[in-house]
Amino acid sequence: MSEKRVTLIQKRLEAAFSPESLEVIDESHKHIGHVGAKGGGGHFQVHIVAEAFTDKKVLERHRMVYQALAEEMKTEIHALGIQAFPPSK
Amino acid sequence: MSRDVQAEIKETVEKSPVVLYMKGTAYAPMCGFSGHAIEILKACGLKDFVTVDVLSDQDIRAGIKEYSSWPTVPQLYVKGEFVGGCDIMREMYQAGELQQQLAEFATAAS
Numbered sequence: 470m471s472e473k474r475v476t477l478i479q480k481r482l483e484a485a486f487s488p489e490s491l492e493v494i495d496e497s498h499k500h501i502g503h504v505g506a507k508g509g510g511g512h513f514q515v516h517i518v519a520e521a522f523t524d525k526k527v528l529e530r531h532r533m534v535y536q537a538l539a540e541e542m543k544t545e546i547h548a549l550g551i552q553a554f555p556p557s558k
Numbered sequence: 559m560s561r562d563v564q565a566e567i568k569e570t571v572e573k574s575p576v577v578l579y580m581k582g583t584a585y586a587p588m589c590g591f592s593g594h595a596i597e598i599l600k601a602c603g604l605k606d607f608v609t610v611d612v613l614s615d616q617d618i619r620a621g622i623k624e625y626s627s628w629p630t631v632p633q634l635y636v637k638g639e640f641v642g643g644c645d646i647m648r649e650m651y652q653a654g655e656l657q658q659q660l661a662e663f664a665t666a667a668s
Contacts (some may be wrong), residue, residue, distance in 0.1 A: 499590075527646050535629055542629045548591060549630065551645050 474511055474545050478538060485537035486519035489556050496550070510547030523555035530554075563621035571635040575663050576607040579622045580632040584609050591644040595632040598647045602657050603664030636660065 478493045497511040515534060522530045530553040535542060538549070571577045576599070582588030584596050584607075599607055612619035612631050623629055626640040634641040636659060641647070650656035657664075 527649050528640075528642050531642065531646055532627075539629075548589075550591075552649075 474541075475513070477545065478513060478515065478541060481537050481541065482515065482517055482534070485533075486517065486521045488517050488519040490516070490518045492516040510545060512548045512550075513546060514550040514552075516552045518554050518556055520556060522553050523557075525555075561617060563617045564625060567618065567621055567625045568638075570608070570610060572638040574608040575637055576604060576660065577610065577635040578607060578632055579610045579612055579618075579635075581611065581613050583611055588613055589631075591630075592632045595634065595644045595647055598644075598651050598656065599634075599660070601651065602660045604660060605665045607663070 472495075475493045475495050479491060482488060482491055482493070492515070494514040494516075495511060496514055499512065517534065521533065525533070531551050534551050534553050535549070538546060542549070578584075578592075578595055578599065580587060580589070580592035580595060582592060587593035587596055596609075610618065610622075612622060619631070622631065622633060626633060628640065628643065630643055632644055634643075634647055641656075641659070642650070647656060650659070
């Protein structure tokens with residue numbers, strides 16, 4: 470289940486940004502039992518480096534990632550840690 | 559039923575200079591991300607800031623996600639403007655930007 474989610478997130482981000490590097494980490498196990506985890510949505514960390522983030526402010530970069538995952542944010546994803554940078558950084 | 563949540567949020571974030579929408583309270587955060595946001599604000603030298611517990615108000619919990627088109631909590635507002643969530647706060651803090659933006663509200667030396 471969890472692995473499927475990670476794959477789904479990876480696919481969405483690859484389609485949206487053609488990233489130079491991409492890592493999606495499932496951290497759902499860290500949050501078992503906490504209030505927010507009740508709904509069944511997972512906790513994930515995304516590390517993504519892509520040309521699309523060049524010259525974008527941090528708020529914009531994070532919005533772009535959320536937008537690419539808009540559908541998943543409603544159900545599959547409860548919390549998402551984001552590190553999104555352009556290639557130079 | 560006639561509650562205008564968006565207007566309520568607007569009033570809240572404009573009434574106080576620093577407002578954090580979070581899960582739980584500053585003393586008892588109910589989520590690691592919210593707890594981290596509190597730590598960052600304290601590290602910026604802030605003692606008095608307003609927190610709103612979204613877990614105690616389902617209308618606000620849903621409404622705050624619409625207000626700034628931002629899907630998660632915590633959310634930090636400074637002077638009525640949306641700054642970002644926990645990761646953005648951390649990134650800005652590490653770059654020294656958040657301290658600058660909050661300097662005028664910091665109490666004493668931190």
